[in-house]
Amino acid sequence: MEQSTKKITGAEILIRCLHEENVEFVFGYPGGAVLHIYDAIFHQDKFKHILVRHEQAALHAADAYSRSTGKVGVALVTSGPGATNAVTGIATAYMDSIPMVIISGQVPTYAIGEDAFQECDTVGITRPCVKHNFLVKDVKDIASTIKKAFYVAASGRPGPVLVDIPKDITADTCEFDYPATVHLRSYNPVTKGHLGQIKKALKLLTEAKRPMVYSGGGVVLGDASAHLIKLVQSLGIPITSTLMGLGGFPASDAKFLGMLGMHGTYEANMAMQECDVLLAVGARFDDRVIGNTKHFLSHPRTIIHIDIDPSSISKRVKIDVPIVGDVKSVLADMNELIATEKPAQNNSALAAWLQQIEAWRGKKCLNFAQSSEFIKPQYVIQKLHEVTKGDAFVTSDVGQHQMWAAQYYNFDKPRRWINSGGLGTMGVGLPYAMGVQFAYPDAQVACVTGEGSIQMNIQELSTCAQYHLPIKVIMLNNRYLGMVRQWQEFFYENRYSESYMDSLPNFVKLAEAYGHVGMQITKPEDVEGALKEAFAMKSRFVFMDFITDQKENVFPMIQNGKGLSEMILAEDL
Amino acid sequence: MTTHATRHIISLLMENESGALSRVAGLFSARGYNIESLTVAATEDPTLSRMTIVTSGSEAVIEQIIKQLNKLVDVVKVLDLNDGKFIERELMLVKVKATSAFRDEMKRMCDIFRGRIIDVADGSFTIELTGSGNKLDAFIESLDKAAILETVRTGASGIGRGDRILKI
Ligand SMILES: Cc1ncc(C[n+]2csc(CCOP(=O)(O)OP(=O)(O)O)c2C)c(N)n1
Numbered sequence: 001m002e003q004s005t006k007k008i009t010g011a012e013i014l015i016r017c018l019h020e021e022n023v024e025f026v027f028g029y030p031g032g033a034v035l036h037i038y039d040a041i042f043h044q045d046k047f048k049h050i051l052v053r054h055e056q057a058a059l060h061a062a063d064a065y066s067r068s069t070g071k072v073g074v075a076l077v078t079s080g081p082g083a084t085n086a087v088t089g090i091a092t093a094y095m096d097s098i099p100m101v102i103i104s105g106q107v108p109t110y111a112i113g114e115d116a117f118q119e120c121d122t123v124g125i126t127r128p129c130v131k132h133n134f135l136v137k138d139v140k141d142i143a144s145t146i147k148k149a150f151y152v153a154a155s156g157r158p159g160p161v162l163v164d165i166p167k168d169i170t171a172d173t174c175e176f177d178y179p180a181t182v183h184l185r186s187y188n189p190v191t192k193g194h195l196g197q198i199k200k201a202l203k204l205l206t207e208a209k210r211p212m213v214y215s216g217g218g219v220v221l222g223d224a225s226a227h228l229i230k231l232v233q234s235l236g237i238p239i240t241s242t243l244m245g246l247g248g249f250p251a252s253d254a255k256f257l258g259m260l261g262m263h264g265t266y267e268a269n270m271a272m273q274e275c276d277v278l279l280a281v282g283a284r285f286d287d288r289v290i291g292n293t294k295h296f297l298s299h300p301r302t303i304i305h306i307d308i309d310p311s312s313i314s315k316r317v318k319i320d321v322p323i324v325g326d327v328k329s330v331l332a333d334m335n336e337l338i339a340t341e342k343p344a345q346n347n348s349a350l351a352a353w354l355q356q357i358e359a360w361r362g363k364k365c366l367n368f369a370q371s372s373e374f375i376k377p378q379y380v381i382q383k384l385h386e387v388t389k390g391d392a393f394v395t396s397d398v399g400q401h402q403m404w405a406a407q408y409y410n411f412d413k414p415r416r417w418i419n420s421g422g423l424g425t426m427g428v429g430l431p432y433a434m435g436v437q438f439a440y441p442d443a444q445v446a447c448v449t450g451e452g453s454i455q456m457n458i459q460e461l462s463t464c465a466q467y468h469l470p471i472k473v474i475m476l477n478n479r480y481l482g483m484v485r486q487w488q489e490f491f492y493e494n495r496y497s498e499s500y501m502d503s504l505p506n507f508v509k510l511a512e513a514y515g516h517v518g519m520q521i522t523k524p525e526d527v528e529g530a531l532k533e534a535f536a537m538k539s540r541f542v543f544m545d546f547i548t549d550q551k552e553n554v555f556p557m558i559q560n561g562k563g564l565s566e567m568i569l570a571e572d573l
Numbered sequence: 574m575t576t577h578a579t580r581h582i583i584s585l586l587m588e589n590e591s592g593a594l595s596r597v598a599g600l601f602s603a604r605g606y607n608i609e610s611l612t613v614a615a616t617e618d619p620t621l622s623r624m625t626i627v628t629s630g631s632e633a634v635i636e637q638i639i640k641q642l643n644k645l646v647d648v649v650k651v652l653d654l655n656d657g658k659f660i661e662r663e664l665m666l667v668k669v670k671a672t673s674a675f676r677d678e679m680k681r682m683c684d685i686f687r688g689r690i691i692d693v694a695d696g697s698f699t700i701e702l703t704g705s706g707n708k709l710d711a712f713i714e715s716l717d718k719a720a721i722l723e724t725v726r727t728g729a730s731g732i733g734r735g736d737r738i739l740k741i
């Protein structure tokens with residue numbers, strides 16, 4: 001705890017609070033309501049302020065910093081348009097439960113409600129997309145509010161917390177006293193799971209004939225990967241993962257069936273449908289994962305669900321054995337029970353089940369027809385994996401390229417796959433890569449994007465130049481809003497309404513205009529060499545424009561309203 | 574599990590802070606939950622507000638409502654009164670025509686429902702009536718529609734019976 005009897009301004013207090021929280025980076029953009037805060041930033045050098053080119057990017061970058069490190073991301077924006085520009089970023093983080101603290105400036109307290117210049121009801125606008133938010137009305141409340149904000153953001157089911165601070169409050173003065181601890185009588189997230197339930201779950205899993213683990217983003221966010229690996233290995237049961245959970249269990253392990261869901265693998269979706277005991281860990285049975293709920297429930301199975309958020313349990317699917325708790329702690333308890341009780345398993349049934357799964361795997365649903373003429377997008381991702389030795393941080397935007405990155409990169413480690421799963425926000429890719437590169441300056445960071453998505457935050461090429469971020473942009477340029485086009489092909493008889501990308505810029509020149517390296521790759525035989533060349537430029541930002549097969553589709557695919565076992569495979573067409 | 578909608582009365586205690594009410598109201602509208610009525614006021618402890626929400630939904634929906642309410646950072650405690658025995662009361666003020674021909678009739682109806690006439694004017698009475706929502710409905714039903722000039726209802730307040738206590 002830091003204490004001083006000297007009176008300092010609210011702005012200085014805020015900065016001191018951020019120091020107390022060991023904040024390394026603040027991603028932001030200045031404006032009238034936060035001028036006092038920016039002046040206080042000028043006088044400090046404990047954290048680095050990153051000046052983005054659009055507030056949305058500040059939020060995404062702070063979000064990715066958090067996703068890749070597990071620490072709380074911090075963003076700072078001004079009132080009015082600064083705050084509204086931040087909303088997409090806040091909602092994106094909220095949907096994926098990312099811990100962040102967002103500081104927004106507000107018009108002075110005496111002007112609130114008068115439609116003052118750059119006034120908006122930021123607390124009101126953001127309420128539905130934050131874990132919690134605060135309006136600070138007294139300089140004396142800044143320190144305690146920031147303390148609460150960090151605590152609420154990072155504990156329980158994490159999420160973004162916004163603190164709106166009127167300008168006059170940042171000029172007022174008081175003594176700085178940062179609380180050492182925080183307690184909110186209304187907020188007590190559960191951590192330990194109920195032991196009785198855990199025992200019951202383990203019994204079900206060991207007695208199961210066709211057990212299956214379905215792991216989600218909660219495993220990554222809860223840093224429970226090592227515990228999950230231990231559990232799966234000691235029980236020897238198959239595991240699938242959601243888009244958000246990728247890397248939580250190594251993709252290269254034989255027990256891993258790949259991602260499940262709308263574009264999940266044949267083996268993962270079939271096993272999910274036909275298992276008799278399902279252990280869901282930090283996942284939420286969302287519509288992109290289980291497809292048609294009725295169809296999913298038409299197959300009887302017993303479901304165990306571990307989640308930190310009680311409201312995730314039995315929200316879409318009735319759960320038989322709910323375990324509310326921190327996934328890491330619950331999995332640790334399970335592992336301990338296994339170690340002490342060495343429960344017998346239904347080995348013959350399990351062997352038959354694994355054999356069935358191998359038969360499904362035999363479909364090789366991710367095989368694609370190679371071409372000597374066109375660059376196949378899947379091939380680019382496979383080569384990206386090879387060239388980066390599977391060890392890059394990969395961010396993506398939203399669309400077909402995102403699914404291909406998820407399907408073909410084969411993530412072996414958690415916090416390496418950074419994308420917007422819940423909100424599906426186009427435009428996150430580049431700012432996500434920035435957030436990751438700031439956190440890991442020496443790591444290989446690849447941003448897999450589409451020519452549609454990249455243009456939603458293309459201005460950040462300037463930020464990347466300013467901070468010399470050696471990001472590699474892997475743009476799969478199909479000249480289409482590909483995912484939209486794919487749906488139009490399947491469900492609207494090829495009526496490609498407004499899904500064609502016309503008047504694309506010369507991306508190579510564009511990159512060069514910002515002082516970056518630009519490359520265009522048009523031939524399959526050049527893919528690998530170009531990637532090697534780009535990643536060899538360790539200190540340079542390289543923008544790679546891969547001209548890919550225009551009409552390639554993402555398979556497998558579960559159409560809207562269909563069930564998990566009703567996939568369309570590439571071979572069916 | 575029943576899938577048909579039933580009426581539930583949910584009581585909750587929350588931090589008495591500006592914006593607290595909009596968090597609850599926003600939750601109901603954002604998730605498409607139904608609100609029949611919502612009442613809120615500070616408790617004997619001025620830092621806490623108590624809210625009574627009358628809603629309806631299937632068991633699964635009510636379970637989600639309770640969980641989602643608990644998830645709000647400002648909410649201290651939530652109780653589904655329908656989980657046990659409880660008392661429900663609502664206050665209604667009704668202004669009715671009480672011209673000479675109606676006056677006695679109105680007085681009689683009011684007595685039957687144990688209401689009180691709290692304001693008397695030349696052509697009207699204002700009746701205060703307390704009871705469950707059903708009782709208030711029944712009173713309205715029993716009046717000649719043409720006689721009703723104005724009604725105002727508080728929405729239900731509820732409290733558990735006996736030692737079912739919602740307190741921190
Ligand atoms: C902000 C935003 N607007 C619209 C969408 C809807 N949408 C989802 S994917 C997609 C196409 C993306 O195109 P591109 O970035 O070129 O990727 P591709 O699918 O071609 O790989 C669109 C428009 C979205 N997800 N986000």
Ligand SMILES: [Mg+2]
Nearest residue numbers: 450451480482
């Ligand atoms: Mg595209």
